[in-house]
Amino acid sequence: MAATIQVEKTKVKHPPLEIYTLGDRVLRQPAKRVSKVDDDIRQLVREMLQTMYSADGIGLAAPQVAVNKQVLVVDIDPENAATPPLVLINPQVIRTSKELAVGQEGCLSIPGVFLDVVRPAALEVSFKDENGRPQKLMANDLLARCILHEMDHLTGVLFVDRVENGLALNQELKKNGFYAKDVQPVKR
Numbered sequence: 001m002a003a004t005i006q007v008e009k010t011k012v013k014h015p016p017l018e019i020y021t022l023g024d025r026v027l028r029q030p031a032k033r034v035s036k037v038d039d040d041i042r043q044l045v046r047e048m049l050q051t052m053y054s055a056d057g058i059g060l061a062a063p064q065v066a067v068n069k070q071v072l073v074v075d076i077d078p079e080n081a082a083t084p085p086l087v088l089i090n091p092q093v094i095r096t097s098k099e100l101a102v103g104q105e106g107c108l109s110i111p112g113v114f115l116d117v118v119r120p121a122a123l124e125v126s127f128k129d130e131n132g133r134p135q136k137l138m139a140n141d142l143l144a145r146c147i148l149h150e151m152d153h154l155t156g157v158l159f160v161d162r163v164e165n166g167l168a169l170n171q172e173l174k175k176n177g178f179y180a181k182d183v184q185p186v187k188r
Contacts, residue, residue: 004084004130005085005087006084007046008053009075012054017051017065019108020066021111021178022109022173022179023179027156031071031154034069034071034089036132037129045071045130048060048062048071052075061151061153063154064153071088072091072147073086073087074143089130091147091151095124096120097122097140100118101118101121103145107160109153110176112172113176117145117159118164119144119149121141122138122141124138125147157184157186160173161185162185163183
């Protein structure tokens with residue numbers, strides 16, 4: 001299940017990819033399915049992991065680095081070199097729990113902003129791994145939240161679009177130099 005692609009979990013001075021931020025149109029484009037998992041995709045995954053670790057992230061979706069493909073990387077244990085990251089290509093939610101959980105989220109595309117978001121507490125997801133093999137994964141708690149957060153990026157949804165406390169949202173955005181007009185609220 002765990003990724004066979006390994007990169008050092010360290011910051012590099014010049015990450016290979018640029019992370020786009022709230023207000024950039026690339027973040028709102030729906031990502032295209034990956035038709036073939038090949039060396040180009042594996043290289044993209046490596047660069048995404050290096051970029052994510054360099055930015056102190058635990059998840060990164062290809063649209064955040066202006067790549068319009070359904071690829072995401074997740075590592076909720078970035079301090080532990082022994083824990084391999086997850087690579088999800090063309091992920092699809094099979095089912096989510098009825099139980100909901102509130103948790104604080106942040107995003108590499110909206111640096112400095114951390115707000116509560118309500119999401120399903122658990123999910124089952126199907127995807128292809130970096131070798132193109134079909135996989136299924138049951139996830140809960142932080143891992144489920146992280147996968148759902150990154151999967152939102154594949155449809156052009158950002159976590160701020162799901163924040164229910166409008167006052168806190170506007171204050172946080174303003175404090176960090178972002179604009180409320182760039183939020184596109186979605187209904188739960």
